[in-house]
Amino acid sequence: QTPARATASAKSAPSGDWPTYNGDYTGRRYSSLTQVTPENAHALRAQWVFHSRNAGVLQVTPVVVAGVMFVTGSNDAYALDAVTGKTLWHHARPVSDGLIDDASGHINRGVAVMGSQIYMETDNAHLLCLDARSGNLLWDVAYAKDNRNYGATSAPLVVKGKVLVGTSGGDDGVRGFVAAFDAQTGKEAWRFWTIPAPGEPGSETWPKGDIYLHGGGTTWMPGTYDPELNTIFWGTGNSSPDFDGSVREGDNLYTDCIIALDPDTGKLKWHFQFTPHDLNDFDATETPVLVDAIYQGRSRKLVIQANRNGFIYTLDRTTGEFLSAKQFSLFQNWAKEIDAKGRPVRTALVPNIEGARMCPSYAGATNWFSPSYSERTHLFYFISLEDCTVFSAKPEPFEEGKEYYSTGAKHLPTENMKKYLLAYDFRKNEFAWRSPQVGDGHSSAGVMSTATGLVAFGDDAQEFEIANATTGAPLWHFNVGQQIHASPMSYAVDGKQYFAVAAGSDLFTFALP
Numbered sequence: 001q002t003p004a005r006a007t008a009s010a011k012s013a014p015s016g017d018w019p020t021y022n023g024d025y026t027g028r029r030y031s032s033l034t035q036v037t038p039e040n041a042h043a044l045r046a047q048w049v050f051h052s053r054n055a056g057v058l059q060v061t062p063v064v065v066a067g068v069m070f071v072t073g074s075n076d077a078y079a080l081d082a083v084t085g086k087t088l089w090h091h092a093r094p095v096s097d098g099l100i101d102d103a104s105g106h107i108n109r110g111v112a113v114m115g116s117q118i119y120m121e122t123d124n125a126h127l128l129c130l131d132a133r134s135g136n137l138l139w140d141v142a143y144a145k146d147n148r149n150y151g152a153t154s155a156p157l158v159v160k161g162k163v164l165v166g167t168s169g170g171d172d173g174v175r176g177f178v179a180a181f182d183a184q185t186g187k188e189a190w191r192f193w194t195i196p197a198p199g200e201p202g203s204e205t206w207p208k209g210d211i212y213l214h215g216g217g218t219t220w221m222p223g224t225y226d227p228e229l230n231t232i233f234w235g236t237g238n239s240s241p242d243f244d245g246s247v248r249e250g251d252n253l254y255t256d257c258i259i260a261l262d263p264d265t266g267k268l269k270w271h272f273q274f275t276p277h278d279l280n281d282f283d284a285t286e287t288p289v290l291v292d293a294i295y296q297g298r299s300r301k302l303v304i305q306a307n308r309n310g311f312i313y314t315l316d317r318t319t320g321e322f323l324s325a326k327q328f329s330l331f332q333n334w335a336k337e338i339d340a341k342g343r344p345v346r347t348a349l350v351p352n353i354e355g356a357r358m359c360p361s362y363a364g365a366t367n368w369f370s371p372s373y374s375e376r377t378h379l380f381y382f383i384s385l386e387d388c389t390v391f392s393a394k395p396e397p398f399e400e401g402k403e404y405y406s407t408g409a410k411h412l413p414t415e416n417m418k419k420y421l422l423a424y425d426f427r428k429n430e431f432a433w434r435s436p437q438v439g440d441g442h443s444s445a446g447v448m449s450t451a452t453g454l455v456a457f458g459d460d461a462q463e464f465e466i467a468n469a470t471t472g473a474p475l476w477h478f479n480v481g482q483q484i485h486a487s488p489m490s491y492a493v494d495g496k497q498y499f500a501v502a503a504g505s506d507l508f509t510f511a512l513p
């Protein structure tokens, strides 16, 4: 009945386990393991490789509990011996027919664990409960109805005996929500709709009528959780249709927000919206990272998010109060500034029928790939993308079975993409360092950090890298031969520390000899 390592997951995991998508509830992706250090990292060696039978690009972060690793690829789940990589069981499930856009992309980011049960979302938004020892299906709940454009790509999050899930389809005219299910029975406990129905709080930020049914605000990344505040923090996606805002005048709450919810009831405690009336696909689904610190002379509970819109934000997570924003994009042209309340002051540029070159691009100045906060260096690490696209807008009707971008975003042939690994000092609201990546910008790789002062990340040139977290100086790298579209993690079995990262359809592990 007790969540696996419940106390461990509330703080940074002190054991060798990595029991949730982000390693723990804080979203810091900070490992307290200390075997690998700046002095010995050069000696890391590949240990074993797991090849997924599904041909898609793995986006999974493996979860490890008591020496067993759980990996998903598309709708398949695997349990592996975390020391040898040997498959213990494989739960096969075909990809679904008839899905569109992200839901048809064979994307799955992993499992959640509670006791001897694991949970995963399927491409067509079912929540599966599997027996962790056999992979046998215990139950299967379809949780998104009334619109064929729903899908799911996220890893669920288990909080206080409930499994929390979200959906994809925010570019396809669905209505977003976070839903919670009893982890034993699969019975729905609550559902928070990210787009309010007429008359509900927030509905005044939408036009009257049925547009809310197609308003987006999807929830395609796992949230974070603060047990002391009894609050979960979830990032919501863009408003829909993406580029033509004329059919949705207003701020369009609760799209592009962090929403703070009560995990027992699903009631909204506060929200903060990064991009009111989004016109550029600036989902705010990037991990809301929980940081406790003396901030501007006061002990504070903070939440930090590097947002797709090109700014990194620090909020008070007890109240949602805006504390600071800092532009991390070297160049952006959609906002003149972020004002004292945290609201962007827009430039005159907007998507239009002729097309407007705007930066960041539709891919975002950062995206879902993990950031990390190091409790040792007190720096916040994430990967940024310098990129611009031409955004075009034209009214289109909503139709099931079709995307709902109203219209599109394209690269100019002369546009070059460039990635950076950034270290942000939130207390000074400055960047400690910025490390340019070699590559063409097409990777989607995340970052993690360790208690020995390491950052580990997938770079933009098919290399898994480890660097000094204080300076950014490279210490070690390994060419995985494929682009990395996943975030790394670290675990230990019998005192031996491993790093794991997915690349292409393979998962690689590394350790000292």
Ligand SMILES: O=C(O)c1cc(C(=O)O)c2c(n1)C(=O)C(=O)c1cc(C(=O)O)[nH]c1-2
Pocket: 059, 102, 103, 105, 107, 152, 153, 154, 167, 168, 169, 170, 171, 218, 219, 220, 237, 238, 281, 283, 362, 363, 367, 444
């Ligand atoms: O609005 C949505 O529902 C939604 C879902 C997803 C997804 O589920 O992966 C992506 C996006 N949006 C998105 O905007 C985006 O840039 C993106 C990149 C990726 C990916 O797999 O690399 N997924 C998604």
